Amino acid sequence: MKNSRVTIKDIAKELGLSVSTVSRALKDHPDISVETKKAVVELSQRLKYKPNMMALSLKNSRSNIVGVIIPELVHYFFSSVISGIQEVADKHKMRVIVQQSNESFEQEGEALDAFSDGWIDGLIVSISKETSTYEHFDELQAKGIPIVFFDRPIEQDNVDSVVFDDYKGAYDAVEYLLKIGRRSIAHFAGPASTHVGRERLRGYKKALQDNGIPFSEDLVLYADSFEKGGAGVEALVAKGIEFDAIFTCNDFTAMGVLKALKREGILVPDQVAVVGFGDEDIARMVEPPLTTVRQPGREMGRVAMQTLIDKIDKVPTKERVHTLEASIIVRETT
Amino acid sequence: MKNSRVTIKDIAKELGLSVSTVSRALKDHPDISVETKKAVVELSQRLKYKPNMMALSLKNSRSNIVGVIIPELVHYFFSSVISGIQEVADKHKMRVIVQQSNESFEQEGEALDAFSDGWIDGLIVSISKETSTYEHFDELQAKGIPIVFFDRPIEQDNVDSVVFDDYKGAYDAVEYLLKIGRRSIAHFAGPASTHVGRERLRGYKKALQDNGIPFSEDLVLYADSFEKGGAGVEALVAKGIEFDAIFTCNDFTAMGVLKALKREGILVPDQVAVVGFGDEDIARMVEPPLTTVRQPGREMGRVAMQTLIDKIDKVPTKERVHTLEASIIVRETT
DNA sequence: TTGTATGCGTTATCAG
DNA sequence: CTGATAACGCATACAA
Numbered sequence: 148m149k150n151s152r153v154t155i156k157d158i159a160k161e162l163g164l165s166v167s168t169v170s171r172a173l174k175d176h177p178d179i180s181v182e183t184k185k186a187v188v189e190l191s192q193r194l195k196y197k198p199n200m201m202a203l204s205l206k207n208s209r210s211n212i213v214g215v216i217i218p219e220l221v222h223y224f225f226s227s228v229i230s231g232i233q234e235v236a237d238k239h240k241m242r243v244i245v246q247q248s249n250e251s252f253e254q255e256g257e258a259l260d261a262f263s264d265g266w267i268d269g270l271i272v273s274i275s276k277e278t279s280t281y282e283h284f285d286e287l288q289a290k291g292i293p294i295v296f297f298d299r300p301i302e303q304d305n306v307d308s309v310v311f312d313d314y315k316g317a318y319d320a321v322e323y324l325l326k327i328g329r330r331s332i333a334h335f336a337g338p339a340s341t342h343v344g345r346e347r348l349r350g351y352k353k354a355l356q357d358n359g360i361p362f363s364e365d366l367v368l369y370a371d372s373f374e375k376g377g378a379g380v381e382a383l384v385a386k387g388i389e390f391d392a393i394f395t396c397n398d399f400t401a402m403g404v405l406k407a408l409k410r411e412g413i414l415v416p417d418q419v420a421v422v423g424f425g426d427e428d429i430a431r432m433v434e435p436p437l438t439t440v441r442q443p444g445r446e447m448g449r450v451a452m453q454t455l456i457d458k459i460d461k462v463p464t465k466e467r468v469h470t471l472e473a474s475i476i477v478r479e480t481t
Numbered sequence: 482m483k484n485s486r487v488t489i490k491d492i493a494k495e496l497g498l499s500v501s502t503v504s505r506a507l508k509d510h511p512d513i514s515v516e517t518k519k520a521v522v523e524l525s526q527r528l529k530y531k532p533n534m535m536a537l538s539l540k541n542s543r544s545n546i547v548g549v550i551i552p553e554l555v556h557y558f559f560s561s562v563i564s565g566i567q568e569v570a571d572k573h574k575m576r577v578i579v580q581q582s583n584e585s586f587e588q589e590g591e592a593l594d595a596f597s598d599g600w601i602d603g604l605i606v607s608i609s610k611e612t613s614t615y616e617h618f619d620e621l622q623a624k625g626i627p628i629v630f631f632d633r634p635i636e637q638d639n640v641d642s643v644v645f646d647d648y649k650g651a652y653d654a655v656e657y658l659l660k661i662g663r664r665s666i667a668h669f670a671g672p673a674s675t676h677v678g679r680e681r682l683r684g685y686k687k688a689l690q691d692n693g694i695p696f697s698e699d700l701v702l703y704a705d706s707f708e709k710g711g712a713g714v715e716a717l718v719a720k721g722i723e724f725d726a727i728f729t730c731n732d733f734t735a736m737g738v739l740k741a742l743k744r745e746g747i748l749v750p751d752q753v754a755v756v757g758f759g760d761e762d763i764a765r766m767v768e769p770p771l772t773t774v775r776q777p778g779r780e781m782g783r784v785a786m787q788t789l790i791d792k793i794d795k796v797p798t799k800e801r802v803h804t805l806e807a808s809i810i811v812r813e814t815t
Numbered sequence: 816t817t818g819t820a821t822g823c824g825t826t827a828t829c830a831g
Numbered sequence: 832c833t834g835a836t837a838a839c840g841c842a843t844a845c846a847a
Contacts, residue, residue: 486824488823488824488825489824489825489826490824490825500824500825500826501825501826501827504824504825504826504827505826508826532824532825533823533824533825535823535824536823536824536825536826537824537825537826539823539824539825540824540825540826540827541825541826
């Protein structure tokens, strides 16, 4: 009952044929007679024959498995991306193995190690917040395993990546706030070590500058979680810094901000407008619904996977950096 | 540059040894001389030798890969479970491949098909809402591939499963509502086709009964999403049905309820108390924070994976159904 | 049109 | 202590 797997050999024996004939018949090889083909196909279906992945992989030295390394699965954005990756993978009969770095440089290395046996056909990565050196990717690269980065690419040339136009997304968000009359806009920023953290800050600054609003260090602070968002508001209030809007680097931070604002008795959006980033599930569910910048994660996953497949199949690729639009979704916090 | 994989053969040639000797040296076989061992180990490290997974899998007919089929990854609960699964998998150097059914019976079948090549060592499944027949699992079972169900097991004996005590969770939630003085408690239920849907309803009814509160059909309706939660409240109000509490089958539904209540000008918790189920991320972030029933998803994933590994390794297993506690988390909506 | 031999990377068996 | 060989399941160059 255990090793009840049907192999090409079983069906060859049953039919009095050689394995090669069966193999060819199954692949619809032109050299095989119609009758033989029919017999083989018929029997193989009856026996529910399924080719052995591992044997195929060994033979072709191609596993049809790609690896994915992300910071945390438990995030609407990342799980959307995975869904997009899966969608394209399924179409190509490829499998996806996901490993989490939990935002830790060390765990990222371990995940990479797990893949470095070189049995995956390709890798899709979004680096951890801690990651600032990139040698650990070299080994894979050297082995000729294609890598595509998304959302948080490494700072290096010659890498393929799929990113959002975080700069423009942030610029638009801030410009929108200015348009509705806000003048003292705070930015709760992500870590400067990440591409997205820097780009969003850059967009924020540029929008201010283009609109003749002076930049103030006091209005920018690092806060990229629910808890830090709340603490940020309290810090601002405690220091007596005036502000009439807060633009956060992600929606969870915005949630913390909303909550702290309420605690402080500050009205949203009357006194302070809030704009998040990410359009998490939660954004439309909270009360009031959060204005935020939408990042189509699923789309990003699709593009990343397609790019990777093209690299695996050596399809001549045009661009190395794919930039996806991020667009502002106006709801009731502004 | 392409096929730069180092094999056992390369290091054998380099050292003028046979592959078998190298293989044994690498496995620390007692028959091998210390010097040979040292030389082999040293060179293999220098060459960054990594055994070829596929060859090993083929030889041992064990891939060290397990499959997981879940309804939707984009859910805090399911992604927590996956994290738990991964955690245990990593410890055992096993890999996890996740497929989504998107709550569709058909896609569940396709996912299963993808695994039915029989190259996975085991399978962990939570069935889709649509699934009510279970023949599609038979093929895998027949092949002797162990399956462990979680959260939503199939209605069948002889299956291993990990579930929450949904009955008790619901019972406790309702009893708590009664204790704080609520008498007209509505239940926004999940689909009757799912184990959890039925169990939670059962717990709801029993708690009422044990406390001498008559059960009313009017107070139970099917609503298991953000949108349906809102619609449910409106339906209740439109029909003029009195209620002073709502117990929902999940947190998203509760979010919809909260929002609709606010729209209707009904105060929470003064006029109506709300209890969710799941303790999603969102529950503690909303304002007011949601009272809910916590289901430790990560723990569930850990137990499921450990159970599966035991089955794969033929460890004599005691119980077939593992039941995890679900406990009420009181916050500000009650 | 079909069969034979070989190899993919590894380990286990059996000889030296 | 070490080496040659077969086998895992499949595909393919080469024979027949």
